[in-house]
């Protein structure tokens with residue numbers, strides 16, 4: 213039986229590139245699609261013109277399917293949806309909010325929609341509204357996070373919906389992919405692993421910071437303000453955590469945090485930037501080409517899943 217996600221989207225492997233704002237752009241997006249996964253343009257922080265240009269660049273670099281991620285806290289989402297529709301982008305993922313008000317226009321145009329869901333209730337609502345699949349993302353992820361872990365969330369979402377589930381958060385290699393499939397997911401989405409790739413258009417210092425990270429190198433800040441974001445610990449995130457603990461006014465937090473992701477991605481500002489990364493940063497020891505990451509992951513997952521067990525089966 214063929215994998216439902218591969219069949220629906222016309223891809224070889226059920227591996228999505230996380231739609232990371234400022235990171236999931238050309239040439240990373242086409243590298244993932246050309247390697248048999250699904251490249252996804254992170255439209256967060258883009259103008260409609262920039263998104264249109266990125267779509268054209270991806271189309272020049274690959275004939276394979278790709279998607280666009282809409283970061284729903286972005287006030288420009290309605291215009292970005294227009295760009296997606298007029299460019300006939302085949303699939304969209306959404307994050308950091310409820311995409312209900314865009315579902316009809318996207319589905320009406322034949323766009324496949326995979327909302328990121330941090331909880332079972334939203335997964336059910338999205339399926340009712342016509343989502344083609346859902347991405348169950350655990351709190352291990354980098355960037356904007358929910359509260360539930362991938363290990364606990366994925367099987368609960370799998371039990372709650374009939375559409376295919378993609379697991380995200382805490383996956384960086386074939387072991388993680390095998391685990392996700394064992395939990396009932398039919399695909400995986402990776403961000404941090406692809407950020408630390410040769411093709412990621414990210415400052416070298418940011419990539420090196422991911423390689424240096426240990427298991428406890430990340431922290432979530434902004435939960436008390438309703439915007440929980442996981443980043444590598446550095447001067448900025450330590451200060452933000454201190455401001456929150458002291459109950460300082462949100463404006464003080466915001467004035468430090470604003471522009472943090474741009475400082476990390478474009479300037480490699482290791483102390484003043486928001487180095488968004490997932491808990492798997494500690495698992496990543498080498499910057500590799502995307503095709504190698506994908507091939508190794510698929511081979512490792514298949515090998516693990518073909519093993520028997522070393523205890524008696526009752």
Ligand code: TUI
Pocket residue numbers: 233256283306307308309310328329330334349354355356357358439441473488
């Ligand atoms: O969206 C993400 N991760 C992100 S977005 C982002 S951009 C950013 N830039 C600067 C500061 C802050 C953010 C960085 N990382 N992941 C998908 C995701 N979606 N995780 C959690 C959710 C989510 C949360 C609540 C999805 C839906 C939701 O619904 C709430 C509701 O309205 O029901």
